[in-house]
Amino acid sequence: MADYLLHTSSGVSIRDLARRKNCHASTVSRRVRKIERLRDDPLIDAALRRMEAKVRSTLPGDRQAQHKEFTQMSDTPQGTAHGDQPEFEQEAKRILRRLCESGSVLAIAADMDTAVVVREGPDGATTRTAVVSQEIAQAMAVQGWIETSGTGRILRYRITQAGRDKVRDLLDQEPARQAPVFGMAEAPAGFDGAAPVGEPANSPAATSSRRNRYSLSESPLTVLARRRDKSGDPFLSDDLVRCGERLREDFELAQMEPSMSQNWDKFLTAGIDEGRSGAGTTGYGPAAARARVMQALSDLGPGLSDVALYCCCYLEGLESTEKRMGWSARSGKIVLRIALQRLKRHYEENLTPEAQLIG
Known part of the structure; x- marks a missing residue:
């Protein structure tokens, strides 16, 4: 990409670029044509235009400095996003x-x-x-x-x-979540396919854990929303699913706060500081999202907050949550629906219509 930007923005010839790369001119030409075809994508075209404008405004006329700047920006995936x-x-x-x-x-x-x-x-x-x-x-x-x-x-x-x-690689880099054991729960499993606590990554238990975790293509809410009750209506209505998605979105935004320890288990039920949970709930950014999650879990109370956190945020399956909490089989979906109904009332009572929208 650096070669393309130097050729189109700084006027460096294909032969000069080939001499710098110590390769044939046809090799550089193919690279340039490949990037040019990608510019049919509006997002890629906008990203390249932003890179060009940035380098031109900071390094006018200095081709050597432009080459170094283009190379640095092109070698990092966040270069076009201007972030770390x-x-x-x-x-x-x-x-x-x-x-x-x-x-x-x-x-x-x-x-x-x-x-x-x-x-x-x-x-x-x-x-x-x-x-x-x-x-x-x-x-x-x-x-x-x-x-x-x-x-x-x-x-x-x-x-x-x-x-x-890429998303699988990023999820594999996450540390295992060491959740406490409740009731009849089995050994806690890691979040998003990580190995169970105390098991090597290549052990049979770790392999089984990865296989049994939720599918990336579905979440517990989407699976449950497809089911029907006795009357033929969806078990979870669209507004309940949206409430669960809103909690998950705030939870994921809260993880981006640098000072956050990433251990949400201590915020369950008795671990929530109600005195601080209402602060900053209508603002933006990770801190405000974290406050909204804490306020929602506090309002749900014991039991309901656990199932909402595990199923909506951690994306843990209902069977695993039932075992973790010591509940009877097939009771988790009822508790989850009650939790989502309570969560819906919480959002309606505490958030403005604009703040209820995700993002």
Whole structure:
């Protein structure tokens, strides 16, 4: 990409670039043509234009300095997002996980400052599940993690195989969550496929844990929403699913706070400081999202807050949650529905209509 930007923006010839790279001119020419074809993607085109404008404004006329700057920006995935590596990877993991869910796309328009992730349900209804800045979306497109196949005022991007591989790598880097054992619970398993506590990563127990964790394409809420009750109606209505998604979105945003220890188990039931839970709930950023999660869990109370945290935020299956809490089989879905009903009332009573929207 650095060669392409130097050739198109700084006027460096193909032969000069080939001499610098110690390769044939045809090799550089193929690289330049490949990037030029990618510019048909509006996100990639916008990212390259932003890189060009930044270097031109800071290093006018200095080709050697421009070459160094373009190379540094092109070698890092966060270069087009103007952010640091940990922040970019946190945001990428949050969005790519959402795009792994069945029916999810990232929608963006030219006049929008942000992109939204929407998921289409079996009945054709769409649910907004996440919001991301254009800069992060551009960086993911440049890395080849998302792609679009259509045209129009609103573009829809889907995750690529490279994006799925990336989100798995990011999830594998997460430390195991050492949750406490409740009642009849078995040995605690790691979050997102990590090995159970005390088991080597390549042990049979660790392999089984990875296989039995939730699928990246579905969450416990989406699975339960497809079920029907005795009257034939969906077991979970759309508004209850949206409430669970709102809690999960705040939970994931809260993880981006540098000072956060990432151990949410201490915030369950008695661990919540109610005196601080209402502070900053209508603001923006990780601190405000963390306060909203704490306030919601505090309002749910013992039992309901546990099942909401495990199923909506940790994405733990209902059977695992029932064993962890010592509940009887097939009782978890009832408790989860009650928790979501209580959560819906909490959002209606404590948040303005604008603040109830995800993002």
